[in-house]
Amino acid sequence: MKILLKKKGHRAGLIIILAIAPFFGPVRGYAKAETAEAKSECITCHTDVNKLIRLGWEIEKIRPKPGKSAETSGEG
Amino acid sequence: MELYEKIYVKPSFLKTNHGKIGCEVCHNGDTKDPNRQTAHKGIVKDPTFPDADKTCGECHEDITSTAKNSLHYTLAPFEKVIRARANKKDKGILNKVCQATAKHCSACHASCGQCHVSRPDYVAGGFLAGHLFQEKPCMDTTCASCHGGRVYAEFTGANNGYPADIHHDKEEMTCMDCHTGKEMHADATGVASRFDLPERPKCDNCHPDVVSKKPKTSSHAIHRNKVACQVCHAVANKNCFNCHVGTDKKRLAYFKCNETRMLFKIGLNPNKTKDRPYNYVVLRHPPADPRLFDFYIKDGLSDFNKLPTWKLDTPHNIQRITPQNKTCNNCHGNASLFLREKDVTDWEQKANAGVVVPQAKIPKPLKEISLKWKL
Numbered sequence: 001m002k003i004l005l006k007k008k009g010h011r012a013g014l015i016i017i018l019a020i021a022p023f024f025g026p027v028r029g030y031a032k033a034e035t036a037e038a039k040s041e042c043i044t045c046h047t048d049v050n051k052l053i054r055l056g057w058e059i060e061k062i063r064p065k066p067g068k069s070a071e072t073s074g075e076g
Numbered sequence: 077m078e079l080y081e082k083i084y085v086k087p088s089f090l091k092t093n094h095g096k097i098g099c100e101v102c103h104n105g106d107t108k109d110p111n112r113q114t115a116h117k118g119i120v121k122d123p124t125f126p127d128a129d130k131t132c133g134e135c136h137e138d139i140t141s142t143a144k145n146s147l148h149y150t151l152a153p154f155e156k157v158i159r160a161r162a163n164k165k166d167k168g169i170l171n172k173v174c175q176a177t178a179k180h181c182s183a184c185h186a187s188c189g190q191c192h193v194s195r196p197d198y199v200a201g202g203f204l205a206g207h208l209f210q211e212k213p214c215m216d217t218t219c220a221s222c223h224g225g226r227v228y229a230e231f232t233g234a235n236n237g238y239p240a241d242i243h244h245d246k247e248e249m250t251c252m253d254c255h256t257g258k259e260m261h262a263d264a265t266g267v268a269s270r271f272d273l274p275e276r277p278k279c280d281n282c283h284p285d286v287v288s289k290k291p292k293t294s295s296h297a298i299h300r301n302k303v304a305c306q307v308c309h310a311v312a313n314k315n316c317f318n319c320h321v322g323t324d325k326k327r328l329a330y331f332k333c334n335e336t337r338m339l340f341k342i343g344l345n346p347n348k349t350k351d352r353p354y355n356y357v358v359l360r361h362p363p364a365d366p367r368l369f370d371f372y373i374k375d376g377l378s379d380f381n382k383l384p385t386w387k388l389d390t391p392h393n394i395q396r397i398t399p400q401n402k403t404c405n406n407c408h409g410n411a412s413l414f415l416r417e418k419d420v421t422d423w424e425q426k427a428n429a430g431v432v433v434p435q436a437k438i439p440k441p442l443k444e445i446s447l448k449w450k451l
Contacts, residue, residue: 040107041115042099046085046207055112056079066200069324074333075225075316 077195077202086206094209102131122197125149125187132188140188142263148186153269155182161366163378172373180321180329184222191260196221215251223251226314231392235338238311241393271352271388278351279305295401304345304357308401310391312340319363322371333363340400343415343431346384359415359431360389366423381427386415409441 045051089095100107102123109115123131128149133140143149155177162173183198190196192209199221204210213219220228231251233240243249254277262275270276280287286296286305299308317335324330343359345352366380400407407413414433417425425432 040099041110042103042105042107043085043090045112046083047087047090049080049084052080052084053078059079066326066328069326069328069330071322071324071330071332074319074331075314075336 077200082194082200082202084203084206086208089207092208095207121201122187122189122194124189125185128188139257139261143188143261145263145265146261147264147267147270147273148191148260150264151182151185152264153267156268157383158377160382161377161380163376165378169373169376173369173376176321176369176372176376179323180331186222191218198222212252219251227392230313233393235314235393238338238393239395242395269388271390272349301353302355304352304354304390306358306390306394307342307354307356308407309394309396309398310340310358311393311395311398312338313358313360313389313391313393315339315341315361316363317361317365319365319368320370321368331363340413341386341415341419342413342433343386344433344437346388346431355437356433358389358391359386360391361386381424384428384431385424386420386428386431404442408439411435411438414438 045055098107099105103120105117105119106115128140128144129137147153158173158177158181163169184196186196190201191213192204192211193207194201194203195217204213204217210218215228229235230238231241231244233245239245243253256275256277259273259275259277262273264273267273285291286293287300289300291297291300295308315337316333317337319331319333321329321331339361341359342356345354345357348354362385364380364385366377369376400410400413415428415431416435417432420428420432
């Protein structure tokens with residue numbers, strides 16, 4: 001009898017879990033979407049000083065600073 | 077400024093109202109793409125120019141609706157002056173003048189972003205404070221970026237031997253204390269010059285007694301509405317001559333200004349108005365030259381003499397006591413203070429006929445009365 005009751009309780013628990021599972025599904029999905037939205041590659045990169053310094057060196061190797069024309073003279 | 081400093085975004089920016097707006101809303105680009113090059117495809121560096129309505133205007137429509145026609149945003153008087161002097165008979169020549177103007181003159185405009193977020197493009201940009209929006213930008217980095225050559229140097233006393241403006245020196249005032257947001261954002265449609273903008277700063281906003289009918293100082297009563305405030309209270313300022321522009325072998329724009337002189341010249345008021353009824357004003361020679369665009373096109377400014385080359389000016393080096401106001405006769409009878417024919421080069425005579433002071437209009441010397449006893 002004890003074994004039967006244990007089995008019945010287990011089954012009831014399972015039924016409850018299965019019954020409420022669909023309600024958790026979308027919530028969990030939404031939470032995932034929100035995380036993806038908040039994670040911006042722009043922010044990840046532009047708030048990382050070390051990364052920007054290294055990137056700056058790389059860019060300047062390919063494209064040196066334009067600077068000012070050597071022909072400029074006098075006060076502007 | 078190093079490249080990383082120019083583009084580093086302070087994490088604190090993300091907590092501000094502007095920081096909560098997604099980057100791509102203003103700048104485009106792909107926020108989810110980790111590849112730098114493809115993520116920046118279609119990126120808009122300054123989303124506030126040429127159409128601030130789509131970005132700032134979404135929330136600040138009251139400001140952008142006028143600011144998009146402001147002097148800083150459009151630089152319209154610049155173009156008007158050059159057009160007035162340009163060769164308008166030949167469309168080919170006029171087009172070349174317009175191209176040169178766009179490359180060398182109009183490029184100095186300031187958008188919303190170039191004052192409130194970054195330094196101006198003219199000095200190669202860079203965030204002012206990690207993309208944090210500055211309601212009142214710092215004059216040393218923002219205003220001085222474009223006005224550093226003359227006005228800022230005058231105001232802060234950077235011209236050797238010439239004192240800083242009393243407003244800066246004693247009161248620690250900055251540009252924005254006089255040039256408020258109301259003026260900066262004012263609609264300048266149809267305005268011929270900055271001096272005609274109704275929102276411009278006026279001395280009597282803070283010194284109402286000076287222009288009142290019964291001022292405390294007798295010299296103010298005597299000269300009221302006859303001379304501009306700067307005639308008595310400004311000192312020598314920077315004048316530029318012979319400016320030429322061009323493009324070098326690396327396609328970089330250059331200018332050559334071969335002559336700069338510190339001068340103080342009083343001239344006749346070229347354009348009397350209700351607000352500016354004075355007979356005498358301070359004049360300055362800007363870097364104007366009929367051969368300015370010769371690199372691009374000869375004879376481009378064939379109507380150069382249509383406007384004076386000695387222009388109305390309001391030097392930003394105001395002093396209570398100046399060399400010319402120490403005594404009456406420091407000015408009266410002192411012909412060297414006034415712009416005379418001999419001060420103007422031959423080719424400029426015609427253009428400046430209306431501002432040159434003839435001998436008869438130089439105030440006669442008075443009995444020596446030292447103003448110091450009157451002050």
